[in-house]
Every structure is written in structure tokens, then in C-alpha cells.
Amino acid sequence: MTFFLETLIGGLLAGTMYSLVAIGFVLIYKASGVFNFAQGAMLLFAALTFVSLQEQGLPFALALLLTVVVMAIGAIVIERTVLRPLVNRSQITLFMATLGLSFVIEGLAQGLMGAQVRALDLGIEDVPLFLGEVMVSQFDLVAAATAAVLVAVLALLFNRTRIGVSLRAVADDTRAALSIGINLNRIWQIVWAVAGVVGLVAGLLWGARQGVQFSLSLVVLKALPVLIIGGFTSIGGAIAGGLIVGAAENLAEVYLGPYIGGGITPWFAYFLALVFLYIRPAGLFGERAIERV
Amino acid sequence: MRKTLQCTLGAGALALALQAAPPARAADLEQYIPLPSFRVGPYASSGIPLFDGIIDYLTYVNETQGGINGVRLTWSECETGWLADKGVECYEQMKNGRNGSPTPFFFPLSGPIAAALAERTEQDRIPLVTIGYGITDATAGAVYPYNFPIMANFYSQSSSVVNYIAQLEGGADKLKGKKIVTAYNDSPPGRETIASMKLLAEKYGFEDIQVPIPLPGNEQTAVWRGIRQHKPDYVFLRGWGVMTPVAIKTAVRFGLPAERLIGDIWSASEEDVIPAGASAKGYKAITPNPSGTDFPVLQGIRKAVVDAGKSSLRDKNSFGSVFYNSGVMQGILMVEALRKTQEKYGVKALNGEEARWGFENLSLDEPRIAALGATGLLQPLEVTCDDHEGGGSVRVQQWDGQKWTVVSDWVVAERDLLRPLIDAGAARHAKEKGIAPRDCGRPL
Numbered sequence: 001m002t003f004f005l006e007t008l009i010g011g012l013l014a015g016t017m018y019s020l021v022a023i024g025f026v027l028i029y030k031a032s033g034v035f036n037f038a039q040g041a042m043l044l045f046a047a048l049t050f051v052s053l054q055e056q057g058l059p060f061a062l063a064l065l066l067t068v069v070v071m072a073i074g075a076i077v078i079e080r081t082v083l084r085p086l087v088n089r090s091q092i093t094l095f096m097a098t099l100g101l102s103f104v105i106e107g108l109a110q111g112l113m114g115a116q117v118r119a120l121d122l123g124i125e126d127v128p129l130f131l132g133e134v135m136v137s138q139f140d141l142v143a144a145a146t147a148a149v150l151v152a153v154l155a156l157l158f159n160r161t162r163i164g165v166s167l168r169a170v171a172d173d174t175r176a177a178l179s180i181g182i183n184l185n186r187i188w189q190i191v192w193a194v195a196g197v198v199g200l201v202a203g204l205l206w207g208a209r210q211g212v213q214f215s216l217s218l219v220v221l222k223a224l225p226v227l228i229i230g231g232f233t234s235i236g237g238a239i240a241g242g243l244i245v246g247a248a249e250n251l252a253e254v255y256l257g258p259y260i261g262g263g264i265t266p267w268f269a270y271f272l273a274l275v276f277l278y279i280r281p282a283g284l285f286g287e288r289a290i291e292r293v
Numbered sequence: 294m295r296k297t298l299q300c301t302l303g304a305g306a307l308a309l310a311l312q313a314a315p316p317a318r319a320a321d322l323e324q325y326i327p328l329p330s331f332r333v334g335p336y337a338s339s340g341i342p343l344f345d346g347i348i349d350y351l352t353y354v355n356e357t358q359g360g361i362n363g364v365r366l367t368w369s370e371c372e373t374g375w376l377a378d379k380g381v382e383c384y385e386q387m388k389n390g391r392n393g394s395p396t397p398f399f400f401p402l403s404g405p406i407a408a409a410l411a412e413r414t415e416q417d418r419i420p421l422v423t424i425g426y427g428i429t430d431a432t433a434g435a436v437y438p439y440n441f442p443i444m445a446n447f448y449s450q451s452s453s454v455v456n457y458i459a460q461l462e463g464g465a466d467k468l469k470g471k472k473i474v475t476a477y478n479d480s481p482p483g484r485e486t487i488a489s490m491k492l493l494a495e496k497y498g499f500e501d502i503q504v505p506i507p508l509p510g511n512e513q514t515a516v517w518r519g520i521r522q523h524k525p526d527y528v529f530l531r532g533w534g535v536m537t538p539v540a541i542k543t544a545v546r547f548g549l550p551a552e553r554l555i556g557d558i559w560s561a562s563e564e565d566v567i568p569a570g571a572s573a574k575g576y577k578a579i580t581p582n583p584s585g586t587d588f589p590v591l592q593g594i595r596k597a598v599v600d601a602g603k604s605s606l607r608d609k610n611s612f613g614s615v616f617y618n619s620g621v622m623q624g625i626l627m628v629e630a631l632r633k634t635q636e637k638y639g640v641k642a643l644n645g646e647e648a649r650w651g652f653e654n655l656s657l658d659e660p661r662i663a664a665l666g667a668t669g670l671l672q673p674l675e676v677t678c679d680d681h682e683g684g685g686s687v688r689v690q691q692w693d694g695q696k697w698t699v700v701s702d703w704v705v706a707e708r709d710l711l712r713p714l715i716d717a718g719a720a721r722h723a724k725e726k727g728i729a730p731r732d733c734g735r736p737l
Contacts, residue, residue: 003522006518007515007518010514010515010518011514011515014512014514017512107333110333110337114607114608115332115333115337115338115341116338116341116564116608116611117338117564117567117568118567118568119567119568119569119570120568121570126542126545126546126572127546128546128547128548135547137514137546139546140514206511209511209539209542210511210535210538210539210542210568211535211538211567211568211569212568213335213338213535213564213568214334214335214336214337214338215335215509215511215534215535216535217335218335218509218511218535219511222511222512249515250514250515250518252515253515253516253519254515254518254519257515257519258519261505262479262504262505262516262519263479263504263505263506263507263516264507265507265512265515265516266507267507
């Protein structure tokens with residue numbers, strides 16, 4: 001029973017790391033209906049910028065602040081050069097634009113900051129803690145706490161600020177929002193900047209775990225089943241989806257893996273996502289599309 | 294009719310001109326070497342120092358010796374991103390040589406590219422050379438005439454690790470009852486050591502536990518929770534890319550001492566341990582080319598290439614790293630194989646068929662390795678028609694938190710024990726493909 005509990009808790013905590021990545025997707029999808037393929041590249045770019053600034057001798061807080069500024073400037077540039085010219089184009093066009101954008105960001109990152117692998121020390125020890133007989137990772141606990149704080153901040157931003165109300169209006173009905181004078185371009189800039197900051201948080205935590213290197217952009221693969229399960233339009237859904245994926249793949253690897261050859265975590269998450277697609281196509285917290293026919 | 298006459302006269306004039314031309318001097322000759330590099334993408338951090346090492350060694354030979362017996366070395370790079378599709382495209386662009394020089398061999402420097410090119414290179418008669426990866430069964434040159442998994446194939450890597458563990462335990466008899474987990478990347482190359490570890494476990498009586506880790510491997514909590522349940526004495530870590538640092542960190546988090554983790558050749562670079570931070574302190578890994586700058590050949594490169602401003606290296610900190618030294622070692626093999634080939638075919642630009650002879654007669658003993666300035670960097674090699682590996686040794690190095698330190702001499706694999714596995718695999722391949730094995734002086 002102890003081992004089961006340990007696996008379950010470990011899985012839930014690991015799932016919050018997936019949620020952190022998924023939240024970045026949700027923000028942009030909510031505001032513009034675009035599945036941002038470049039989220040992984042943004043995550044990599046943010047972490048790489050932070051580490052590069054630290055290598056120049058900047059203290060943690062200043063490096064963090066400057067990285068936030070860089071990501072905000074990046075958001076404005078993306079909105080001006082990529083999104084604005086494509087406004088009113090189909091979703092697949094915007095998706096393809098973000099696909100191209102991901103390669104541009106990765107190439108730019110390597111050109112500016114080099115391809116070498118960097119260690120990232122956030123000062124959080126990756127050591128086991130024992131809650132009774134159950135072992136949990138201190139690092140995972142910090143990651144889970146970070147996700148909780150991030151969700152709280154985003155909830156405040158969306159629900160208690162004028163910008164948040166505008167964001168929700170755009171997400172609910174873009175045309176209606178435009179008709180009452182909401183500046184869509186400004187909203188997109190803000191959303192992409194916030195998604196960049198979320199990418200920075202996720203990038204720092206994933207970077208501390210695996211090093212800051214180009215494969216960091218591959219962590220988005222873990223976010224896709226999370227989004228399918230939780231829904232593309234709900235931050236709460238991203239959290240719930242992450243927890244479900246984390247717990248399920250950990251339990252499956254330990255209890256099912258030995259019977260079917262092991263190494264099942266990557267595809268098991270997608271298998272689970274497929275099951276959810278059958279039962280609840282919009283995800284647990286996603287908005288159901290209702291159309292008049 | 295008039296056209297035919299023009300053609301005939303033209304051909305005659307060309308033949309006369311060729312006869313009248315003086316024979317090419319060695320100094321006019323160039324030997325082309327294709328370099329399918331990966332300087333962008335997820336594996337660029339490995340590819341950049343690796344190809345810089347190769348290029349710096351080739352430059353060193355040109356600068357200090359005027360090439361190989363006067364034949365200057367030229368090369369071109371083609372970006373593969375380490376991916377099979379781009380690798381095949383690069384191969385097709387490069388296989389016909391450059392500026393009149395044929396392509397003598399192809400070092401794909403990527404498992405997926407090597408797998409994709411295995412049949413094409415046999416058809417094109419261009420040696421496909423893989424060091425520390427590739428098709429293990431291609432050690433049997435009778436069935437794979439143009440495939441050379443030189444130095445340390447996957448079976449030899451696993452055997453060397455077991456032999457090293459036996460050294461640590463005080464003898465092979467002490468292996469009985471031990472638990473050795475092989476945590477392998479779940480891919481065809483990753484699965485290559487399953488058979489060899491099974492055989493070694495049967496011989497020595499240790500418990501062989503195989504655990505796959507799906508690539509890319511950026512989350513391994515569940516896997517290592519399972520491994521911890523086995524209470525292993527040692528873990529043979531067969532990683533690639535981000536899988537290795539995540540494995541080290543996760544293993545240590547689950548209470549497995551880093552000293553009990555022994556990585557394979559592809560989990561043995563600075564790029565594998567630096568991201569793991571303090572967790573990697575004490576971690577060990579095998580390598581056919583240790584890091585370090587004290588080897589005389591490295592000192593020579595520093596003087597003639599790096600300090601002279603002719604180095605390909607942008608990040609000078611990579612000089613002497615594991616991947617840079619791997620590049621130097623691969624450069625040495627390229628040059629020595631061509632030098633050997635010239636002994637038979639003359640001082641000229643060589644093609645794939647000729648270079649195959651060079652590889653199959655490549656012999657590097659200790660005096661020759663010393664003359665090359667590579668003692669300790671390069672193991673003795675004796676490649677033959679029957680044995681395309683020719684070596685089978687590795688050294689063990691340990692990460693002290695800042696740098697690798699070599700902690701063993703060359704650890705030799707039990708190649709005689711493993712050879713029947715290779716022969717059986719090669720025979721199966723020959724049967725499937727309808728290949729009549731060459732006579733290499735020993736039946737398969």
C-alpha cells in the first residue's frame with residue numbers, strides 16, 4: 001500500500017510539471033483559437049535567455065526580470081510580424097504560422113546563445129523527502145507549489161483586472177469584443193507575453209531537472225495529452241489533465257509495464273487521451289462547441 | 294554523319310591531350326572526405342565539438358604533414374540534424390565525391406542514419422564506418438563487406454562493463470548473485486545489448502534485469518521507482534541525449550549511489566553530466582576516447598591549429614572534451630585507413646572499394662599509436678576481413694563534479710564469448726537477404 005501511495009503521489013506531482021507546460025497552450029488557445037506549436041520553442045528560448053544572462057554574471061532576480069522583458073518584447077514582435085498580417089485567416093493557417101515560428105525561435109536561440117548544454121541550479125535540492133514511509137521529491141513539491149501560485153495569479157489576472165475581463169471577452173466572442181472597442185492586437189500581445197512568462201516558469205523548472213538544452217522544446221509532447229484530457233480552453237483543465245496523466249502513466253508503468261515490456265509512459269498518456277476523446281471530446285473542462293445546423 | 298565525325302575528332306583530340314598532360318603530382322591531388330554533421334537541433338551540443346575535432350585533426354595533418362604522403366585532405370559538411378532522412382539526402386549528395394576525388398568512406402555519426410544507409414553503402418561499395426554504434430552483427434565482415442562497427446560494438450561495451458564490475462568486486466566469481474540492471478533507451482540500438490547481457494549473466498551467474506526507458510526520456514520517475522524495487526548492485530545506463538542527465542538525477546533521488554551507475558559510450562560526455570549537477574558526482578561511464586588535453590596529438594593540434602587561428606572550434610572550452618576527442622580519434626582512423634590504402638593502391642585519391650581494403654588491413658599497435666601521439670586516447674586495433682570491429686576495449690572514467698578522470702586502463706571485452714551471437718545474427722541476415730558470405734578464412 002505504501003508503494004502504491006508513493007507511486008500515486010509521485011505521479012500526481014510529476015503531472016503538475018506537465019500542467020505548467022500545458023497552461024501556456026491554453027492561454028493562447030483561449031484568446032485566439034490558435035494551437036501554438038511554438039510554445040515549446042518559447043519555453044526553450046526563455047530558459048536559455050535566463051541561463052545566458054546568469055552566465056554574464058547577472059543575479060537571479062535581475063536575470064529573471066530581464067528575461068520577462070525579453071519575452072514581452074518577443075510577444076510584441078510576434079504579434080506585429082506574424083499574427084497581425086494573418087488576422088481573419090483560417091485556424092490552420094495560424095497553426096502553420098506557429099509551426100514555422102517554432103523553427104525560427106529555435107534557430108534564433110541557437111544563433112544568439114549557442115547550442116551547448118547548460119546546467120541550471122535554482123537552489124532547490126532534488127532530494128527525497130519522507131512523509132511517513134512515503135517518499136516524495138522535494139523538487140516536485142516545489143514545482144507543484146509553483147503551479148498552484150501560477151494558477152492563482154492567472155485567476156486574479158483573468159477575473160479581477162480590466163485586462164482580464166477584456167481577455168475573457170475576446171475569448172468568448174471576438175467579433176463582439178471588437179464591436180465594443182477592445183483592441184484585439186493589444187490583447188494578443190498581452191496573451192503571448194503572459195504565455196511567454198508561463199513558458200519561462202515551466203522552462204526554469206524543466207531546465208533545472210534536465211539541463212537547458214535544445215531537447216527542452218520536446219517537453220511539449222507531454223502537454224498534448226494533458227490538453228486533450230483537460231480541455232484546450234481551461235487552466236483548471238490543464239491542471240486536472242496534468243494530474244490525471246502523471247498519476248496514470250506512473251501507475252501504468254509500475255503495475256502494467258512489466259507485463260507488456262515496460263517503457264509505456266509516452267504512449268500510455270496518448271492512449272488515455274484517446275479514451276477521453278471518445279467519452280468527452282472537448283475534454284473535462286473544455287467548452288463544448290454548439291452550432292446551429 | 295557530320296555530327297559523328299565531329300564527335301570522333303573531339304574524342305581523339307581529348308585522348309591526345311590527356312596523353313600529353315603530365316602525370317598528376319601528389320601535391321596536386323586532393324582526397325575528399327564527406328562530413329555529415331549535426332550542428333543544429335537537439336543534438337547539436339554533441340555534434341559541434343565532434344565535427345570540430347574531426348576537422349581540426351584533418352587540418353593538423355594538412356598543416357604539419359602536407360596531407361597523407363602529399364595528398365591534401367579536403368572535406369565538406371552537410372547538415373543532417375542527426376536525422377535519417379536528412380542523412381540519406383546528404384549521403385546521396387556526397388557519395389560521388391568532389392572535384393575529381395571519389396568518396397572513400399562515410400562516417401554517419403548517427404545511429405538512425407547508419408541504419409538507413411546500411412544497404413545503400415553495400416550497393417555503392419562505400420565503407421560505412423560506425424564507432425561505438427551501428428549494426429553489431431556487421432562485425433562479421435564476411436556478410437557485411439562494407440560495414441565497419443570499428444572499435445567497440447554494443448556487445449563489447451556490455452561485456453567491458455561486466456568485466457569492470459568484476460574488477461571492482463574482486464574477481465569474476467564475485468559476480469554470482471549480483472543484480473545488474475541495464476536501463477536502456479527504448480530503441481533498436483538500445484535493445485542491442487539484451488542478448489549479450491543475457492549470455493554474460495548465464496556465464497557469471499548475475500541477475501540480468503532489463504529496463505527500457507522511452508526516448509527522449511525527460512521524465513523517468515516511474516521507471517526509476519521500479520528499478521529501486523529491484524535493489525540493484527549496479528546499473529548499466531545506456532542513454533542518449535537528455536535521457537542520461539535525467540536518469541542520473543532521478544536514480545540518485547531514489548537513493549541509488551552515482552558510483553553504482555555505469556554509462557555506456559553515449560552516456561559519457563560532459564554534456565551528459567553537467568546538466569545533472571551535483572547528482573552526477575561519482576558517476577562512471579565507459580569511453581573509447583577519454584577526455585583530456587595532455588595527449589601529444591592534442592598538444593600538436595593546439596599548437597598547429599588552435600593557436601594558429603585555424604581551428605573549427607568556436608567554443609575553445611570544448612577543446613579536449615569527450616566529444617572533441619572523439620572527433621580527433623575518428624579523424625585519426627580516417628587518415629590511417631587512407632594511409633594504409635595508399636600502400637596498396639598508390640598515392641592518389643582513393644575510392645570506396647579501395648578504402649575497404651585499407652580498413653580491412655588496418656593495424657594500429659602501441660608503437661604506431663605512440664607515434665601518432667595518441668597513447669591512452671586510442672586503443673590498439675587489428676581490423677580484418679573477418680573482424681570489422683578490431684578492438685573491443687574501453688576505458689572507464691569518473692565525473693568528479695568538474696571533470697572526467699580516467700579510473701581504469703583499457704578494459705577488454707570477451708569477444709570470443711560473444712562472437713557466436715554475432716555469427717548467428719550475420720548468418721540470419723545473409724539468409725534473409727540472399728547474401729553469399731565472402732571467404733574470410735573462417736566459416737560463419
